[in-house]
Amino acid sequence: MLWVVLQFENVVYKIKFVEEGCFKNSGKSTEEKIILKGVSGIVSPGEMLAILGPSGSGKTTLLTGLGGRLINGHLKGAITYNNKPFSSAIKRNTGFVTQDDVLYPHLTVTETLAFTALLRLPKTFTVEEKTAHAEEIITKLGLTKCKDSIIGDPLLRGISGGERKRVSIGQEMLINPSLLFLDEPTSGLDSTTALRIVSTLRDLAKGGRTVVMTIHQPSSRLFYMFHKVLLLTEGNPLYFGRGEDAMGYFSGIGFSPLVAMNPSDFMLDLSNDAPREDPALIKQTLVSAFKTNLEENLKEQLQEFDIHQVAEKLHEKKLNQWLNTWWQQFSVLFRRGMKERKHESFSNLKVGEVVAVAFLCGSLWWKSNNIQDQVGLLFFYTDFWAFLPMFQAIFTFPQERMMLEKERSSGMYRLSTYFMARTVGDLPMELILPTIFTIVTYWMAGLKPSAGNFFSTLLCVLYNVLVSQGVGLAIGAMIMNQESATVLGSVITLSFSLAGGYFIQHVPRFIAWIKYVSISQYTYKLLLGSQYSPGETYSCGIKATCLIEDFPTIRNIGLRGKGISVVVLAVMLLGYRLLAYVALMRIGVTRK
Numbered sequence: 152m153l154w155v156v157l158q159f160e161n162v163v164y165k166i167k168f169v170e171e172g173c174f175k176n177s178g179k180s181t182e183e184k185i186i187l188k189g190v191s192g193i194v195s196p197g198e199m200l201a202i203l204g205p206s207g208s209g210k211t212t213l214l215t216g217l218g219g220r221l222i223n224g225h226l227k228g229a230i231t232y233n234n235k236p237f238s239s240a241i242k243r244n245t246g247f248v249t250q251d252d253v254l255y256p257h258l259t260v261t262e263t264l265a266f267t268a269l270l271r272l273p274k275t276f277t278v279e280e281k282t283a284h285a286e287e288i289i290t291k292l293g294l295t296k297c298k299d300s301i302i303g304d305p306l307l308r309g310i311s312g313g314e315r316k317r318v319s320i321g322q323e324m325l326i327n328p329s330l331l332f333l334d335e336p337t338s339g340l341d342s343t344t345a346l347r348i349v350s351t352l353r354d355l356a357k358g359g360r361t362v363v364m365t366i367h368q369p370s371s372r373l374f375y376m377f378h379k380v381l382l383l384t385e386g387n388p389l390y391f392g393r394g395e396d397a398m399g400y401f402s403g404i405g406f407s408p409l410v411a412m413n414p415s416d417f418m419l420d421l422s423n424d425a426p427r428e429d430p431a432l433i434k435q436t437l438v439s440a441f442k443t444n445l446e447e448n449l450k451e452q453l454q455e456f457d458i459h460q461v462a463e464k465l466h467e468k469k470l471n472q473w474l475n476t477w478w479q480q481f482s483v484l485f486r487r488g489m490k491e492r493k494h495e496s497f498s499n500l501k502v503g504e505v506v507a508v509a510f511l512c513g514s515l516w517w518k519s520n521n522i523q524d525q526v527g528l529l530f531f532y533t534d535f536w537a538f539l540p541m542f543q544a545i546f547t548f549p550q551e552r553m554m555l556e557k558e559r560s561s562g563m564y565r566l567s568t569y570f571m572a573r574t575v576g577d578l579p580m581e582l583i584l585p586t587i588f589t590i591v592t593y594w595m596a597g598l599k600p601s602a603g604n605f606f607s608t609l610l611c612v613l614y615n616v617l618v619s620q621g622v623g624l625a626i627g628a629m630i631m632n633q634e635s636a637t638v639l640g641s642v643i644t645l646s647f648s649l650a651g652g653y654f655i656q657h658v659p660r661f662i663a664w665i666k667y668v669s670i671s672q673y674t675y676k677l678l679l680g681s682q683y684s685p686g687e688t689y690s691c692g693i694k695a696t697c698l699i700e701d702f703p704t705i706r707n708i709g710l711r712g713k714g715i716s717v718v719v720l721a722v723m724l725l726g727y728r729l730l731a732y733v734a735l736m737r738i739g740v741t742r743k
């Protein structure tokens with residue numbers, strides 16, 4: 152195992168944010184906020200550091216920065232790992248447990264940990280060894296009782312909050328991380344469970360890991376389990392050192408509790424605006440006291456620290472870029488996705504919706520032999536099978552954002568494997584429904600009863616589904632917000648539909664270009680081509696025949712040039728997916 156000494160010196164973090172005035176026209180101003188104001192410290196393998204401080208003091212920000220995940224804003228100061236900057240080797244040896252547990256609600260505890268083991272343990276382990284490792288973690292974290300229960304979410308009863316937290320910790324323990332960061336691992340838990348979790352973490356530290364966590368209000372039993380404590384207030388350090396020395400330090404500078412109290416409560420009182428005379432002055436005194444009494448000493452320690460003290464234990468392994476092959480990652484992500492979403496893809500509601508609309512259409516167009524009506528049905532295929540797949544696809548990435556962020560920032564898999572597994576996984580179901588729909592409506596409506604005509608209509612519908620899905624995926628990935636993406640998606644599909652060539656024959660010149668970007672226009676042409684051929688006639692009066700090509704709703708689009716439509720749709724099919732992929736590249740980015 153890689154042993155890591157984490158050092159941070161004078162860490163300053165600033166962000167710029169736009170502040171809007173109270174009134175619409177009162178303008179915006181760009182504010183700069185300094186969240187961390189020069190924080191230093193050192194944590195060695197075997198040690199556990201607790202970052203303490205009131206809400207908003209910058210604990211999470213510091214932890215995120217130390218974990219290499221702070222990418223927005225201005226981060227200054229030196230953060231090193233064995234005297235080196237953050238690297239991909241460090242990234243893969245780092246466990247990061249966020250405050251909110253990001254887990255798939257429909258998987259069981261065992262499945263969750265087993266899939267993580269399959270993805271995060273290197274290919275030198277066999278599948279059986281990886282699964283056994285997950286089982287071992289389950290036992291170690293006392294999760295045996297609930298190992299077959301589903302995780303759940305606010306709407307779905309699952310395991311308890313404490314158990315969920317332990318699953319999140321377990322996911323990070325699986326990789327046997329050299330560095331483990333945890334954001335409030337005990338919040339919302341009873342003191343016994345909290346103690347159990349911190350004891351487990353201390354045992355992990357003892358094995359040579361470097362553990363850093365933020366913690367809100369530890370009981371005194373917990374407080375003394377930490378090797379080092381860092382107290383923050385408004386981004387300023389007030390104390391860094393051994394937990395047991397903290398009370399001595401504060402009484403040395405003239406701050407002692409009046410009655411015996413939990414040291415962490417006392418320290419939080421000092422760093423908070425607790426009701427006492429002039430809290431601002433007290434904070435100022437404490438900040439200055441830190442600078443004169445502890446900071447110099449700490450900086451000296453950082454400068455003098457000889458990495459070679461732990462050198463014999465520091466054998467940095469050369470790590471491969473990825474722990475598992477593309478196919479291994481793809482197959483695990485594919486299977487995990489199928490398990491997590493099986494209730495969604497095969498939901499009776501979705502199938503019911505499509506079958507009901509199919510029979511309704513079949514009845515409305517029953518044995519229709521009127522060309523206008525048939526053309527109407529073909530355009531309905533274009534519209535319905537653009538809207539439905541696009542709206543489903545829009546939610547794909549925004550819904551998975553948190554998971555993607557968490558897993559990609561720990562270097563768990565390639566973006567390409569995730570993208571393929573996520574988009575290919577649901578494909579069978581997404582193609583089965585339009586197929587059922589087309590079979591039902593085609594034969595009920597009495598479109599041309601030849602296998603050739605039927606299959607080309609079906610292929611056009613499926614092609615339309617795939618291209619429209621691409622649009623949905625791209626919008627979702629670019630906006631990553633379900634509400635805004637839905638609004639934009641509606642506007643885009645509606646525009647495509649209006650420009651499809653069915654509703655309007657005489658489009659003004661200045662907006663006529665819109666048909667060239669409209670998926671509906673190309674699909675509509677292909678669907679018309681699947682039923683009618685150039686030169687074909689129909690009876691348009693007594694003993695009169697007319698060319699189908701000249702039929703009003705067909706004339707504009709025409710029956711020639713199908714090849715171009717196929718090519719343009721193919722470009723869109725790939726182009727929109729590429730756009731979605733590029734948009735996803737920004738998710739889960741770390742410093743390296």
Ligand SMILES: Nc1ncnc2c1ncn2[C@@H]1O[C@H](COP(=O)(O)OP(=O)(O)OP(=O)(O)O)[C@@H](O)[C@H]1O
Nearest residue numbers: 166168184186204205206207208209210211212213
């Ligand atoms: N991107 C951001 N934009 C604006 N303010 C931010 C941003 N990130 C952090 N802050 C602010 O920085 C301060 C520190 O935030 P941080 O989450 O680190 O605090 P914390 O000590 O972890 O708080 P808590 O215990 O409540 O989780 C807060 O005032 C927060 O509002």
